[in-house]
Amino acid sequence: MVITLQPFADIDAVRRALVARGLWVSLVRSAQGAPSHFVVDPGSSPAEPSELARIEGVASVGAAPSPHPRVDAQGPVVDVRGLAVGGARPVFLCGPCGVESEDQLQRIAAVVASAGAHFLRGGAFKPRTSPYAFQGHGSEALRWLRRTADRHGLRVVTEVLAEGDVPLVAEHADLMQVGSRNMQNFALLKAVGRAGRPVLLKRAMSATVAEWLLAGEYLLVHGAPGVVFCERGIRSFDPSTRNLLDLGAVALLSQVHRVPVVVDPSHATGRRELVGPLSKAALAAGAAGVMIECHDDPGGALSDGPQALLPQQLRDVLASLGGTV
Amino acid sequence: MVITLQPFADIDAVRRALVARGLWVSLVRSAQGAPSHFVVDPGSSPAEPSELARIEGVASVGAAPSPHPRVDAQGPVVDVRGLAVGGARPVFLCGPCGVESEDQLQRIAAVVASAGAHFLRGGAFKPRTSPYAFQGHGSEALRWLRRTADRHGLRVVTEVLAEGDVPLVAEHADLMQVGSRNMQNFALLKAVGRAGRPVLLKRAMSATVAEWLLAGEYLLVHGAPGVVFCERGIRSFDPSTRNLLDLGAVALLSQVHRVPVVVDPSHATGRRELVGPLSKAALAAGAAGVMIECHDDPGGALSDGPQALLPQQLRDVLASLGGTV
Amino acid sequence: MVITLQPFADIDAVRRALVARGLWVSLVRSAQGAPSHFVVDPGSSPAEPSELARIEGVASVGAAPSPHPRVDAQGPVVDVRGLAVGGARPVFLCGPCGVESEDQLQRIAAVVASAGAHFLRGGAFKPRTSPYAFQGHGSEALRWLRRTADRHGLRVVTEVLAEGDVPLVAEHADLMQVGSRNMQNFALLKAVGRAGRPVLLKRAMSATVAEWLLAGEYLLVHGAPGVVFCERGIRSFDPSTRNLLDLGAVALLSQVHRVPVVVDPSHATGRRELVGPLSKAALAAGAAGVMIECHDDPGGALSDGPQALLPQQLRDVLASLGGTV
């Protein structure tokens, strides 16, 4: 935003009025005769140009249009098969990291449902850093997810990795997940958008909030009925947690951009003992829900076992969040 | 930590047992005949070496001693002039960014005290990125702080920037603040430690948790009776908030290292509208309290006005945190 | 790597021997009777386990196998249609950011060829942060690229964004580019690997060197005949350059991992005046070549005009790098 001053404006008075509204501004003076301006930093509180234009001494206010009109128009609630994500009650998406067998899924889904969760999560297609790691059971796992979720009255959220898999995943999932590594895989975003399902869009490792919102815009432009954002920790220099949970971004999405955002404290920290406190913190910051990994035998999990909660731990965490039925 | 296996151990069974305890491990095989090991990643859940040594198939467990024994021994509560920081009730440290005049301080202290805060904050010596910016009113401001705090039943927390100022600041402050830019100014840490006052130690812009704890160790080794850590946001690639609030580190300090940590959401985000939600989130993550900037005329503040709460906003935030008297 | 000590080893003598070889080590002591170890930090100089095992006082040396055996086996040179990338002479890949018309391409290719470059670069499919930005001319642009390159004796390097486009891009390109945003788009990596063409693999915004090498492993496992790595700057907190060029990673890939790596100083800095000095620096650090954007009318470019060199600037830079025919 650029705020242009009147020729003989009291520059300090205008600055006071802008700062008082929570704006970080820099003064830019023009050569003789020409008007001076305040440039507003992007990290400022939101402000209405028309309201700023009424400040004494301000000649005009220039603003760029929002680069993501459809995200702005979406609103804070996304309906996923009758459930309001972003509504009055927090939403819980729980399950194993990867779907390992129908049996495993059955046991865990029972826990997840009884703990009060709304979604069964689990990876049918797994994005793995190494080509030699377990890549998921694919389409078979999708069927297991659907059957198991239905049996327990849960919704299905699962990741889609490849454009070619979009129709199959759309058929089985209630909420299609786009993972961190694909947040700017624009070909996938377009294909997922066209599938016409609500999408859970994870933030890339080092995406800015602006880039994340634009990825959401891709989905909406191409047909997605709703986008739920998911913060799962960003890349960090500190090995003491697996990633770095950015609840400031969560508060920003929730309070300022007014879009639903859920938090994945399991991937964000990789530390089981921090999942409870950070889930609470996420909801306090404005998250619409939390996505938590759990397993009945974490030691035997094919991926991410160290961060999975045990059944009783999951029950305790969800209970503490007000999630029991 | 290094976990050495017995010659014919069932490697997968040991791995399962370790992962089940929340440990991220990598297998390291030795050449023929020699034992193999699991190396434990620093981002793992805490574990007792003696307990791991009892796992079937484990020959021995090697661990480095803690590099910060005095921090470990301190405990989760620091007494500051009779107030338990890290105790059952959250602590609030509020006031202007910089001390601008005794009058200003009087007006703001009245608000701070009536809102239920415990400390009056305010910079007498200001660390400023530019040599041309307001550098603080120095020793005079220290006297104003002391007098005003006493009048309102508040404690004083204020930053010390120079070794030479340590005695003067120690004389006026109940809690001496070491700022982000000085977290590894070891000469200052030693001098502040020797002053014998409790210290509020802000995290440096990109310090790891390990480095931060070691800075605390410097203070304790040199005589500080207690260290309260303060997370104020780290450097980020995203201009949409001033810094990036790392509540994962807060949870880690609070839940795993068991030291008191307060959060400064004002500097962490630079956005007034996020101070409330992130204060709640901080307490939920385990923070012992929050440090919040406020001003009765933020537009006229000599520094950081855009992030300062107005009096009524401060009252509302503290009330929502359960802080009213 | 874990270095296990003999029962009565002189620990300091072993440490000296390890440090003398450029290893950063931490001592890990076991409980009574059990052996102690040195754990070697990943940022250490390379060392042969068998050689370390001969140090007096060392009982055994454990090492994890390389996670990317095919990358290790590839060697420092990749042949692209008869040109050795990673050979004795640096390779230059130049052209516009996006292919805008066949005419534009003709004019620029003439400059690129006469300046001594080996490849014509240009985006037919453009990954754009906003869904509303120019997305490339697609298959038509591929045909223009091929025809124009052939006319000027140049090879074609161009990005593939979607699995579905892989056959078409493979038909027209000599070197298929996988962009930063797709470095961990594993579905795309598999499809591109299967196309059987050499690949230029750009580093993701905040990928570690280990992750980047594993992405290369995906390509090789799935059939790529060779992978050329490309550093194009990583995400940074400093707005004074567009990204942050990591020539340490280039030196590491080139000197230690012995794989060919080219550098894209245009995207790395976004600043035309830095392209020359950083191209020289890249070659000095061990890069196999540089990828430089140029345009005969940067002001009219549909993307990234500010960073494009003008024709004469390109000639001067390549001449200074020893690239004229």
Add this chain to the structure above:
Amino acid sequence: MVITLQPFADIDAVRRALVARGLWVSLVRSAQGAPSHFVVDPGSSPAEPSELARIEGVASVGAAPSPHPRVDAQGPVVDVRGLAVGGARPVFLCGPCGVESEDQLQRIAAVVASAGAHFLRGGAFKPRTSPYAFQGHGSEALRWLRRTADRHGLRVVTEVLAEGDVPLVAEHADLMQVGSRNMQNFALLKAVGRAGRPVLLKRAMSATVAEWLLAGEYLLVHGAPGVVFCERGIRSFDPSTRNLLDLGAVALLSQVHRVPVVVDPSHATGRRELVGPLSKAALAAGAAGVMIECHDDPGGALSDGPQALLPQQLRDVLASLGGTV
């Protein structure tokens, strides 16, 4: 910079003219009747406001004055006891990490001098992350440095950690070093400035170029006759090098801000085998010299042994840089 357009300007034509000059710009439209503007991104090529004002369709150009006029006025060469740092020939600053004994220093200084270096480096006061690590031999080490350097015709560069030590260090050093951890220790900057000696100012772990230049401004405002900047690697998420060497910032300081900057590849990477290639790269990027750690017995070094070059390695590296006498 803000470029204000005339009422009926051809916006696209102005944009083309700006982009053609290497400027990244965003259009900001005002409400009806009021002028529109282009805001120039800080990562743009330098441009003269008065020249931009002559573009057809531009009404006026507003620019903030430089925040560091004294740095801008300093020029690209700093004289240190008769040696031009930033002049035609690169400058080499070599020696051990820490000064361990006068004997050690003698042996290493002989190597350093015969290899063609200009400065003997060595820490008398050592900033150490842990309070239990070797803290340096202090004032005694300063005397050893001075005597040894004089004997070998070398200049002395050494770090000052504490305000109280400034006079003593100023007495013994030709170039006073302010370390990374103290780049924003403003009390120290003021004291060092007042000492009247040229200063080597290392960049903080995650300082922006703008903050670094402002730290230099502090030194000059308070009396330093010249500031040489030193890039030593910034904090990184990648453990494969100790820090992340930012040669883009070096090119920016050297080519755009026209100040002398030296590079410390030893701390930047922590890897001996990368010191040679990155030293060459640093000079190619525009560095005025390099600072390299060396030791005749790295295994026995009290700090940073793994990154120290052996005597012959130092001779080879400096010879390859054109540094032999």
